Amino acid sequence: MFLTFRAAVEAAVEDALTALDLPADDLGVERPPEDVDAVLASSVAFRLAGETGAPPPAVAERVADAVDPAVHEYLDRVDTQGPYVNFHPTPRYLSDTVEAALDGDWGRLPDRGESVVVEHTSANPTGPVHIGRARNPIVGDAVARILGFAGYDVETHYYVNDAGRQVAILTWAYETFDEAELPEAEREKRDHELVRYYRRGTTVLEEGDPEAVEAAESAIAAVMQGLEEGDPETEERVEAVVEPMLEGMSASLERLPAAFDRRVHETEFMPAETRDATARLRALDEAVYDEEAWQLDLADFGIEKRLVFQRSDGTSLYPTRDIAHHQWKLDEYDHAVTVLGEDHRLQADSVRAALELLGHDTDPLDQVIYSYVDMPEGKMSTRAGTGVDLDDLLDEAVERAREEVEDRAGDRIREDDLSPEDVDRIARQVGVGAVRFDVVAKQPTKAITFEWERALNFEAQSAPYVQYVHARTCGVLERARSEDSTVSSSVDPTALSAPEERDLVRAVARFPAVVKAAAEDRTPHVVATYAREFAETFNAFYRSCPVLSADEEVRAARLALVAAARETVGNALSLLGVEAPESM
C-alpha cells in the first residue's frame, strides 16, 4: 500500500512541476519525521527556490496548489509546512492496508521469474563452527529468506572446500594419528571429535622435527595430487572425513536454524572444469608464467596482486576452482549472491576480474561482506582452538532464557500456567532468537567484539521485545476466538480514528517497501530495524487502545488491525529467521 501511495505521490509531484513548467528531475519525495502527520513529503521547494526566485515556502505553496489529489490513488490532500509539501492518504489507505495484510503472505512481492543462488557460510570442514564466523549463516540465511519473499526463486548453497590443503591435512592426520593419543573431545559430536586430528596435524607441521614434517608434507601433497587428478580412491579417503565433519557442523547450523538446499563440493569441478578453466586462463594475454607458476596480471582491474592460478607442481588453487565454480553459477542462475568475510574480499574481487577476462558478464554476481567477530583477547581460531563454539553460545543463550522464563512465571498476571513444554519452547525461541537478532540487526560491515553479557541481553531492542509483540497479538486473537468473535475481512476505516491506530496501520503499510529495499540492497538489518520500530508502534497502540472491551464497530476494526499486525510482525521475524512465539 505504501508502495502504491509513494508512486502516487511521485506522480503527483511530477505532474505539478510539469504543470508549473519547472524541472522535475528530482522530486525530493521522502518520509517526514515522526511528529509530522503526513505519510510522505517533498522537499522540492528548496531546490526550486533559486529557479523561481521565490522563497521555498512560497514555492511549496504553489506546488501544493498544483496537485489535484483526486486523480491519484490514495491521495487525500496536500498541504505545506514551511518549505515542505506534505501528502496525506485517504481513509481507504487504512482499510485497504488492513484488508491486504489479512489476505495472507503480507509483504510478499510478486514473482519475478528470476533465480538467485545464495552461497553462504561455506566454512572449511576442519572443525566446529565458532562464533567468529557465525555472522555468515545468520546474515546469509536472512538474505536468502528476504530474496525469496521478494519474489526470487532462491536456492541456498554451502560451498564445500574439500580440495584444499586444509582438508588434505585433516585427511592425512586422521589416517595417521591414533585416537588414544588425542585429548578428549569437547562434545560427543563428529566435528568436535575430528577437529582433534586437525589440530594435532597442524601442530606437527609447525613444531615437529624436520623429518616428520617432510613425511607429512609428502603425504599431504599426495592427497592433493590425487584430488587434482580426480582419483576416486583419494576422493573416497577425503570424503570419509569431510562428510562426518560436515554433518557435525550442519547440526550446529541447523539450530540457528540455517539449512541449505545443497552442498556444492569443490571436487565436483575437478578435474574437468578446473582444467578447462586453467587452460583458458593460460591462453589470456594477461597470463604470466613466472617462477614456474601461472599467474594473472589484474592491474587493469586495479588489483596489484597477481592471481596465481596454477602452482609450479601443476595443481590448482582455491581461486582457480572458484572460477570454475562461478562459471557454473553464471550458467545456471540469473543472480548469485555470496556472503563472505572481509578477509576474502581481495580473493573474490580477483575471481570476478578473472571471470571478466574470460568473457563473462559479472553483473549478476553480488557480495555481502561481513566483518569477523573477535574475542576481547583477539581472534578466534579453529586451529588453535580459541574462541567460543556456536553450540556453546546457543546452549548458554537457551539456558539464560530459561532462567528468565522461570523468573517471570512467578509474577505473571495471566492465570494460565506454562507447561514444562512451554518453558522449553519459549527458552529455545527466545534464546536462539536473541542471538540471531543481535547479529542480524547490525550492519555486517561493523566489527563486533563478542561479550556474553551484550550478546545475551534480552532487554528492549532485542528479539524478545519483538517476539513479545507477536505473543501479545496472538493472546488478543485467541481471547477473541474463545469469545466466538471472528476477524472480519473488511474494515470500516472511519472506526480507526485514534492516532495510535493510524500509526499502526501506516506501519503495517510500509512492510512491503521494507522487504523491497532489503532485497534490492541485500541488507537484512533494515528488516530488523523495521521490526523493532513496528513493535514500538504496536505497544503504543496496545497501551491506549483496548480491543476486546471496545464498542462493537471499533472492536471489529481493532481486532482486524491486531490480526494484520500479527501477520506483519510474524512475517518480519520469519524473514530474519527468528521464531515468532504464540505465547511467552
Add this chain to the structure above:
RNA sequence: GGGCGUGUGGCCUAGCGGACAGGGCGAGAGGUUCCUAACCUCUCGAUCGCGGGUUCGAAUCCCGCCACGCCCGCCA
C-alpha cells in the same frame, strides 16, 4: 607502504543530502482493580573521530589527516 572497511552521548546502535541526530543499555522518578509489566511514561546524557571544501542546507558528498580492523601466501 598500498588497497578495502569502520569511527554517532560512558557503552551498543539507526539514520548515509533536507523539518530540533532517532532507539536501546546505564542512572534516577513514576505507571498494573483494565486484552501477557520480557510493556509503557518522564528525567539525565552528543563539538555525529579531527581539519578543510562543495551546497540554500552535510552525520550523510569531496579532499587531507588520525585511530582501529581486514587484506597484500604457489593457504582457504
